[in-house]
Amino acid sequence: MTSLHAGHLEGSDFLQQDAIRAAVRETYATVRPTDRRVAERFYDRAELAGLPEDTVRIALGVGNPIRYADLRPGERVVDLGSGGGIDCLLAARHVGPTGDVIGIDFLPEMIDRATAAAAAVDAANVRFIQGEIEALPLPDDSADVIVSNGVPNLSPRKVRVFAEAFRVLRPGGRLAIVDLVLDHDLPPEIATHPAAWAGCLSGALSEIALYKGLRRAGFRDVAIERVDDFGIDECALYPLFSDDLLALLRSRVPAERHGSIAASVVVRARKPTGDEILPGRSMATNARIRRSSR
Ligand SMILES: C[S@@+](CC[C@H](N)C(=O)[O-])C[C@H]1O[C@@H](n2cnc3c(N)ncnc32)[C@H](O)[C@@H]1O
Numbered sequence: 001m002t003s004l005h006a007g008h009l010e011g012s013d014f015l016q017q018d019a020i021r022a023a024v025r026e027t028y029a030t031v032r033p034t035d036r037r038v039a040e041r042f043y044d045r046a047e048l049a050g051l052p053e054d055t056v057r058i059a060l061g062v063g064n065p066i067r068y069a070d071l072r073p074g075e076r077v078v079d080l081g082s083g084g085g086i087d088c089l090l091a092a093r094h095v096g097p098t099g100d101v102i103g104i105d106f107l108p109e110m111i112d113r114a115t116a117a118a119a120a121v122d123a124a125n126v127r128f129i130q131g132e133i134e135a136l137p138l139p140d141d142s143a144d145v146i147v148s149n150g151v152p153n154l155s156p157r158k159v160r161v162f163a164e165a166f167r168v169l170r171p172g173g174r175l176a177i178v179d180l181v182l183d184h185d186l187p188p189e190i191a192t193h194p195a196a197w198a199g200c201l202s203g204a205l206s207e208i209a210l211y212k213g214l215r216r217a218g219f220r221d222v223a224i225e226r227v228d229d230f231g232i233d234e235c236a237l238y239p240l241f242s243d244d245l246l247a248l249l250r251s252r253v254p255a256e257r258h259g260s261i262a263a264s265v266v267v268r269a270r271k272p273t274g275d276e277i278l279p280g281r282s283m284a285t286n287a288r289i290r291r292s293s294r
Pocket residue numbers: 024028058059060061062080081082083084085086087104105106107110131132133134148149150151154155200
């Protein structure tokens with residue numbers, strides 16, 4: 001695997017972007033459905049009922065964004081980093097036949113897998129498009145809701161990801177993402193470990209950096225709510241964490257933090273409508289929002 005020398009600078013993007021991107025691609029291109037443990041931790045029996053078994057077994061998120069997205073019939077939902085498609089298939093049930101769901105993933109392997117899953121459950125209102133979350137292949141102001149599950153952390157360009165989400169949302173549109181945040185810097189061996197990056201851990205921001213990144217992108221009413229601790233036992237649920245990496249975590253992370261290396265959070269935010277004059281928003285952003293809401 002590619003080695004990383006990532007500098008984790010609060011409030012800025014990461015260094016060595018190509019190495020990070022290559023490690024993430026390599027990991028998810030080869031991951032296969034394993035067991036139901038991740039899905040059963042975050043989704044209840046009714047949610048999992050009726051989903052293809054492989055979709056359940058390749059759930060790789062860190063929470064359940066659909067529970068927090070308050071989806072309504074007729075809405076258009078975009079899922080950033082849709083993977084095996086579990087959240088798209090669940091979102092499709094909420095938005096119904098008058099709404100639609102678009103999953104974005106940069107790996108053709110994931111797009112094919114998720115497309116087959118949607119076909120298997122006759123979810124005609126779901127489609128998957130190959131693309132990068134840093135350059136979404138979607139028009140401005142075209143989505144009502146953006147969801148994501150354990151993906152912005154994987155990007156070396158998070159500010160860019162948030163800016164793209166903002167661009168694609170219609171004025172008044174909503175964001176509901178689940179991801180990990182860090183309260184303490186990780187030991188350097190973990191912070192630069194490719195599999196720890198691919199496992200959503202090393203790329204995690206602090207809560208304040210996440211808040212600032214979303215505000216900088218233009219979002220308002222940014223609310224970050226802690227859902228759960230994420231410790232070594234949780235890492236061990238994922239096929240992404242090898243025994244070697246788990247051993248490294250046990251030896252390098254102070255014992256009192258083994259149960260809480262990170263925390264899972266749900267992040268909700270809103271793109272302002274055109275007629276809102278908000279303090280802290282630049283004149284250029286105000287003008288752009290006004291133009292796009294006409
Ligand atoms: C941790 S998995 C989560 C998958 C899915 N959201 C879930 O909950 O099971 C991350 C997914 O995001 C995709 N991904 C990672 N970085 C991406 C990027 N920059 N652009 C598009 N997709 C990306 C990966 O290919 C993978 O399918």
